[in-house]
Amino acid sequence: MPVFAANLTMMFNEWAFLDRFDAAADAGFAAVEYLFPYGATPEAIADRLARNNLQQALFNLPPGDWAAGERGIAALPGRFDALKADVERALDYAAATGVRRLHLMAGIADPHDEDAVSCYRRSVTYAAGRLAEKGIDLLLEPINGRNMPGYFLNDFGAAERLIAECGLPNLKLQFDIYHHQIIHGDVTMALRRLLSITGHIQIASVPSRNEPDGEELNYAYLFGEIDRLGYDGFIGCEYIPRGHTLDGLGWFKPFARS
Numbered sequence: 301m302p303v304f305a306a307n308l309t310m311m312f313n314e315w316a317f318l319d320r321f322d323a324a325a326d327a328g329f330a331a332v333e334y335l336f337p338y339g340a341t342p343e344a345i346a347d348r349l350a351r352n353n354l355q356q357a358l359f360n361l362p363p364g365d366w367a368a369g370e371r372g373i374a375a376l377p378g379r380f381d382a383l384k385a386d387v388e389r390a391l392d393y394a395a396a397t398g399v400r401r402l403h404l405m406a407g408i409a410d411p412h413d414e415d416a417v418s419c420y421r422r423s424v425t426y427a428a429g430r431l432a433e434k435g436i437d438l439l440l441e442p443i444n445g446r447n448m449p450g451y452f453l454n455d456f457g458a459a460e461r462l463i464a465e466c467g468l469p470n471l472k473l474q475f476d477i478y479h480h481q482i483i484h485g486d487v488t489m490a491l492r493r494l495l496s497i498t499g500h501i502q503i504a505s506v507p508s509r510n511e512p513d514g515e516e517l518n519y520a521y522l523f524g525e526i527d528r529l530g531y532d533g534f535i536g537c538e539y540i541p542r543g544h545t546l547d548g549l550g551w552f553k554p555f556a557r558s
């Protein structure tokens with residue numbers, strides 16, 4: 301069975317960020333992920349991981365000016381120098397946390413714009429090459445347009461084609477089941493087709509993005525399918541708890557670390 305990673309950006313918001321590591325470990329998680337570690341020092345995060353015996357499953361490279369609406373800069377012309385600096389900053393945190401996969405956000409851009417397409421490919425190629433030097437995978441995640449209007453990478457087929465064209469062994473798909481269901485549906489057949497290029501999976505209910513224990517997806521079936529397909533990576537719990545985080549962990553009890 302894969303290892304579930306608590307997403308500390310979405311879950312455990314009842315605690316301050318660094319205390320969420322302790323709360324997730326106490327709740328039985330063996331791994332964590334979050335969007336961005338950059339509000340804390342690498343040392344502080346490394347300390348929380350060590351004292352809670354947690355694995356760092358994933359985090360994102362810096363996304364540009366998030367508060368101003370940026371959702372990554374990889375597809376934004378004129379930002380390549382900033383992207384290179386962001387890669388180095390993320391690698392500092394990767395060295396401290398031992399993470400082996402990083403997600404590169406593309407940005408708000410037209411996927412049919414030639415400049416954006418060539419800029420994105422240049423950014424992906426550069427970042428994957430730099431991460432490969434450290435034995436780290438670079439992940440690309442298609443995101444649905446309801447949650448992130450105008451996001452450049454909004455289709456799993458486009459991600460699949462780019463990964464194939466680049467042919468880089470450490471360039472992989474971040475398969476967020478929540479996004480795939482909204483964009484394409486047909487999750488099981490997509491998992492069977494794409495698992496060989498998948499570096500990370502994330503889960504949430506659809507349409508509310510809550511705990512994976514209700515609404516239109518049957519996660520008990522999907523967890524079994526992921527197991528049958530032999531996936532042994534992490535599954536990121538990137539969901540918004542309906543109420544208190546701890547009250548919504550009934551689904552997790554069979555998988556919790558004792």
Ligand SMILES: O=C(O)C(=O)[C@H](O)CO
Pocket residue numbers: 335360403441443476502538
């Ligand atoms: O939006 C998602 O599903 C993600 O995983 C991104 O990393 C953050 O927006």
Ligand SMILES: [Mg+2]
Pocket residue numbers: 441476502538
């Ligand atoms: Mg996701």
